Amino acid sequence: MSRTLKAAALLLLVASCGGNYSAPRNLDDACALSRERPRYARAMAATERKWGVPVHVQMATIHQESKFVGDARTPFRYALGVIPMGRISSAYGYSQALDGTWAEYQQETGRSGARRDRIEDATDFMGWYMDKAEKGLGIPKTDARNQYLAYHEGRTGYARRSYEAKPWLVAVAGRVAARAERYRAQLATCRR
Numbered sequence: 001m002s003r004t005l006k007a008a009a010l011l012l013l014v015a016s017c018g019g020n021y022s023a024p025r026n027l028d029d030a031c032a033l034s035r036e037r038p039r040y041a042r043a044m045a046a047t048e049r050k051w052g053v054p055v056h057v058q059m060a061t062i063h064q065e066s067k068f069v070g071d072a073r074t075p076f077r078y079a080l081g082v083i084p085m086g087r088i089s090s091a092y093g094y095s096q097a098l099d100g101t102w103a104e105y106q107q108e109t110g111r112s113g114a115r116r117d118r119i120e121d122a123t124d125f126m127g128w129y130m131d132k133a134e135k136g137l138g139i140p141k142t143d144a145r146n147q148y149l150a151y152h153e154g155r156t157g158y159a160r161r162s163y164e165a166k167p168w169l170v171a172v173a174g175r176v177a178a179r180a181e182r183y184r185a186q187l188a189t190c191r192r
Contacts, residue, residue, distance in 0.1 A: 021117065024068055030059060030183040031190030033068070040068070043120040051127025056187055057144045058126055060180035061151060064172065065096035094122035097129075101154075105129070126151075133158070144180035148173045 093116025
């Protein structure tokens with residue numbers, strides 16, 4: 001076997017081991033998204049069964065947080081506009097979970113091997129988090145708007161109503177709720 005052919009085979013093997021972190025093609029159609037990425041649909045259905053968080057609420061939150069990109073990260077901060085000073089936060093993965101919150105999830109659920117860039121783990125995290133928001137703050141799991149506000153601000157921030165000083169965030173939460181409703185209606189038709 002020639003060196004070039006060996007190198008090409010090795011490159012293909014290494015490339016096939018990596019995760020598919022690209023976004024699905026059609027983020028506006030829940031049915032198309034589920035058909036393109038059936039693994040996502042299975043993960044969200046499992047989270048709905050386990051935690052009671054509807055698939056459409058999960059989908060809308062993941063869309064807002066990462067646009068379904070598994071290795072999504074926050075942008076870098078720059079000093080003087082050019083010197084990189086690290087990322088804005090430790091948020092990572094489909095759910096954009098912060099390091100500390102992810103560690104809390106892993107400890108409480110006993111899922112020490114869970115990864116933020118794995119859809120099954122990211123949706124389970126989201127279910128765990130939204131379950132805590134319902135139990136601690138009284139936010140129904142079907143309330144995409146307020147669940148998103150609690151998700152973004154943290155449960156303590158939500159309880160202090162920190163979002164009221166952020167009109168941009170309230171507008172984003174409204175868009176998440178509208179997308180969740182659109183996804184709900186679409187999922188009702190494609191499940192037939």
